[in-house]
Amino acid sequence: MRRTALQTTSAGLQEEEAKLSTIEQEVKVAEGNVATIQTRIDDATLKSPVQGRVLYRLAEVGEVLAAGGKALTLVNLNDVYMEIFLPSEQAAKLKNGAEARLTLDALPGRAFAGYVSFVSPEAQFTPKQVETKSEREKLMFRVKIRVPEETVASYIDVIKTGVRGVGYVKVDESAAWPASLREPATLRDVVPPKKNESVRP
Numbered sequence: 001m002r003r004t005a006l007q008t009t010s011a012g013l014q015e016e017e018a019k020l021s022t023i024e025q026e027v028k029v030a031e032g033n034v035a036t037i038q039t040r041i042d043d044a045t046l047k048s049p050v051q052g053r054v055l056y057r058l059a060e061v062g063e064v065l066a067a068g069g070k071a072l073t074l075v076n077l078n079d080v081y082m083e084i085f086l087p088s089e090q091a092a093k094l095k096n097g098a099e100a101r102l103t104l105d106a107l108p109g110r111a112f113a114g115y116v117s118f119v120s121p122e123a124q125f126t127p128k129q130v131e132t133k134s135e136r137e138k139l140m141f142r143v144k145i146r147v148p149e150e151t152v153a154s155y156i157d158v159i160k161t162g163v164r165g166v167g168y169v170k171v172d173e174s175a176a177w178p179a180s181l182r183e184p185a186t187l188r189d190v191v192p193p194k195k196n197e198s199v200r201p
Helices: 002-044 088-093 151-152
Strands: 051-057 072-075 082-084 100-106 107-125 137-145 165-169
Touching: 002 082, 002 151, 082 088, 082 107, 082 165, 088 107, 107 165
Parallel strands: none
Antiparallel strands: 051 072, 082 137, 100 107, 100 165, 107 137
């Protein structure tokens, strides 16, 4: 009698273990399905590779794009710069990383610190909107004055593209900045810090 009860109990245990194994397999299959669905969601979600701002939306929500199709035009706000043009003699003396200053038409009387991040290896004509016609006829070298990333990051919400101004660079490292450019302003002089942001000297 006891042997029969033991055999019955053992058979029941084996049956339950088989059910448990089946359920565990089903759980693994479900987890695999979840991972597959999440991958599809991730593939269908647009993520910017840079911190930027949408300039143009080229596709509407729900629109199907071909492979490599364009959905948005982004402005990279981690790379804020101003372009200026220098004659070959001055451009040849300029070094990458050289000190620079920026003044903006919208903020007269203020100068902002920057540095030279690029000097073109080839001469070109100055763009029409930069200089007079006589100056445009001369070949110039394009120079980028970049705004430091920490300045941009602190005030990413107020940075705008297309702002007009004037850029200054140090061709001679021993030269001193004139008084109007000597003490560069910061965006803190123009825009109050965000809430909960501590003000550092």
